[in-house]
Amino acid sequence: MRSWVPPRPTCRSPYERRSGSPSPEAGEVGEAVARCAVDVVTVTWLGHSTIVLDVAGRRLVTDPLLARHNGPLRRRGPTPAAAAWAGTDVVLLSHLHHDHAELGSLRRLPDVPVLTGPANARWLRRKGLRGVGLHDEWYDAGDGVRVRLVDAVHHTRPMPHRPNDANGHLVTTPHGTIWFAGDTGLHAGMATLPDLADATSIDLALVPIGGWGPRLPAGHLGPEEAATACALARVRCAVPVHWGTLHFPVAQRFGSWMDDAAPAFREAVRRTAPDCRVLTLAPGGSAHVPLADGPVP
Numbered sequence: 319m320r321s322w323v324p325p326r327p328t329c330r331s332p333y334e335r336r337s338g339s340p341s342p343e344a345g346e347v348g349e350a351v352a353r354c355a356v357d358v359v360t361v362t363w364l365g366h367s368t369i370v371l372d373v374a375g376r377r378l379v380t381d382p383l384l385a386r387h388n389g390p391l392r393r394r395g396p397t398p399a400a401a402a403w404a405g406t407d408v409v410l411l412s413h414l415h416h417d418h419a420e421l422g423s424l425r426r427l428p429d430v431p432v433l434t435g436p437a438n439a440r441w442l443r444r445k446g447l448r449g450v451g452l453h454d455e456w457y458d459a460g461d462g463v464r465v466r467l468v469d470a471v472h473h474t475r476p477m478p479h480r481p482n483d484a485n486g487h488l489v490t491t492p493h494g495t496i497w498f499a500g501d502t503g504l505h506a507g508m509a510t511l512p513d514l515a516d517a518t519s520i521d522l523a524l525v526p527i528g529g530w531g532p533r534l535p536a537g538h539l540g541p542e543e544a545a546t547a548c549a550l551a552r553v554r555c556a557v558p559v560h561w562g563t564l565h566f567p568v569a570q571r572f573g574s575w576m577d578d579a580a581p582a583f584r585e586a587v588r589r590t591a592p593d594c595r596v597l598t599l600a601p602g603g604s605a606h607v608p609l610a611d612g613p614v615p
């Protein structure tokens with residue numbers, strides 16, 4: 319495994335100072351923040367599938383859940399701080415399941431383009447939001463940042479009251495390539511993601527590894543499948559999401575399922591995708607991740 323470039327003393331982020339509550343992986347977060355490099359993306363995990371990406375002067379937010387709780391699901395960990403998502407330029411929305419598309423949260427980001435599948439975008443526009451439906455074209459987010467949809471296989475739990483388009487997102491920046499997988503099962507198309515970005519690898523992947531209950535339904539990635547996804551997509555650095563955050567009011571009492579996914583994912587990646595580094599964040603925590611111009615963390 320290659321090493322980080324030496325730390326740069328000027329490379330500090332406001333998010334660093336408000337890192338999330340301690341977790342078993344908190345040391346990793348601090349280590350990563352301290353060892354930032356020149357061309358980095360700042361990754362802030364707000365819990366579940368919500369990630370803030372600060373890259374090339376743009377702020378992108380995935381599947382924003384910004385409230386304390388999510389319908390009947392309770393949140394473990396801190397409520398996302400408004401400063402963490404203020405000034406969002408673009409929202410990347412994977413699908414309309416309620417743990418990914420909460421109207422109250424989306425309305426906290428007024429006039430922000432919400433990039434998602436065409437049917438989802440039409441539905442969002444009917445709700446007064448700025449849904450932008452994409453097929454396979456690139457969306458220019460400015461400052462050299464481009465976004466396109468990529469496949470996700472997630473057809474379980476269809477909703478009669480919302481469209482069921484499901485997708486991931488590929489983001490290219492002047493410094494490297496990012497994949498937000500969304501909710502998906504494994505599929506062969508993951509191996510073509512670097513090609514879609516005209517790259518040899520994915521520099522940073524936001525990969526789901528769990529759920530909001532002890533059992534993971536079909537159409538999701540558990541730790542083993544998520545590691546296989548990282549191998550297929552030739553991922554250099556993976557941040558696990560969709561774990562450890564949401565639960566039904568009593569479900570947290572039954573065993574350690576909320577904490578098991580992250581160590582299982584790290585172990586699976588060691589076996590299945592040894593060239594991939596796993597960066598586990600605490601909810602609210604941030605890290606600087608070098609993209610293509612920096613070495614693998």
Ligand SMILES: [Zn+2]
Nearest residue numbers: 413415472501
């Ligand atoms: Zn879903």
Ligand SMILES: [Zn+2]
Nearest residue numbers: 415417418501
């Ligand atoms: Zn989900």
